[in-house]
Amino acid sequence: MTQLKSFAATESRADSEPRWQQRKAAMTRESILQAGIDCLVERGYAGLTTSEVVRRANISRGAMHHHFANRSELVAALIDFVQHRRLEFFLSEYLGSLRDAEPKEAIQLATDLHWQSVLTPEYSAYLELAMAARTDADLAAVLVPATKAFDKEWMDKMEDAFPQWDGRHEALHLASDFAAALHLGLLINRPFLGNPERRSAVRQKLIEVVKQIYADSD
CATH class of the missing domain: 1.10.357 (Tetracycline Repressor; domain 2)
Incomplete structure (x- = not known):
């Protein structure tokens, strides 16, 4: 019985990990897009750069590229x-x-x-x-x-x-x-x-x- 409980707990953690990663990815993506909106409003289209969005979203450049490979994808x-x-x-x-x-x-x-x-x-x-x-x-x-x-x-x-x-x-x-x-x-x-x-x-x-x-x- 103990082994079954341990297996179930391990399986539950295994199931929850992908869901958490998905939520985290969704939150990061929304943070990037919200930063893009703020950038457009305050700096205009010419001021919308991936580096500025990275700064405003407080994420790494790698995280930015994971969601949007370049400025065109972001736009x-x-x-x-x-x-x-x-x-x-x-x-x-x-x-x-x-x-x-x-x-x-x-x-x-x-x-x-x-x-x-x-x-x-x-x-x-x-x-x-x-x-x-x-x-x-x-x-x-x-x-x-x-x-x-x-x-x-x-x-x-x-x-x-x-x-x-x-x-x-x-x-x-x-x-x-x-x-x-x-x-x-x-x-x-x-x-x-x-x-x-x-x-x-x-x-x-x-x-x-x-x-x-x-x-x-x-």
């Missing part, structure tokens, strides 16, 4: 990471309150939520990548198809999240595109738009327009 992973972090934020934090809301209430909650997602470091990092892709063909070759695929995934999730828009596929797309364009403009122009009341008035007008899009789709 590709960051594109996916920052986009899906925004989607997770949108869904996990607010979806419960949006599901049971009345259509017009859900519209206001959704537009407010979208604005909050635009204010995240992840979106700022994405914006740095998007601006750099205008003049960097290699970056554009990765970012453009990834963003198109993500846009489709985003809309699929929105259609699932907002049954109030059932059968209004085109209207939902229009509302989403309109909100994204306006919030991007507000974010970029925040330093020049004056007081917060002015920005709030613009956002309130967006809510009115989106509600009208919904009403017109009936």
Whole structure:
């Protein structure tokens, strides 16, 4: 019996070791990607280097190369990471309150939520990548198809999240595109738009327009 217990304990440790290594690897990878986001936000795309990310993540260069062999692999992973972090934020934090809301209430909650997602470091990092892709063909070759695929995934999730828009596929797309364009403009122009009341008035007008899009789709 003692031998059986000893064997079971040894087997349990053997099973737990790979799981721990997997968790440790996942945590290291996320630490690297988070450091990459911080680097993009604070230094821009030109300042995103593997050595700077290694320093910020407080890891060895060997650990960095284990996950990302070069800067290009890191950038590709960051594109996916920052986009899906925004989607997770949108869904996990607010979806419960949006599901049971009345259509017009859900519209206001959704537009407010979208604005909050635009204010995240992840979106700022994405914006740095998007601006750099205008003049960097290699970056554009990765970012453009990834963003198109993500846009489709985003809309699929929105259609699932907002049954109030059932059968209004085109209207939902229009509302989403309109909100994204306006919030991007507000974010970029925040330093020049004056007081917060002015920005709030613009956002309130967006809510009115989106509600009208919904009403017109009936």
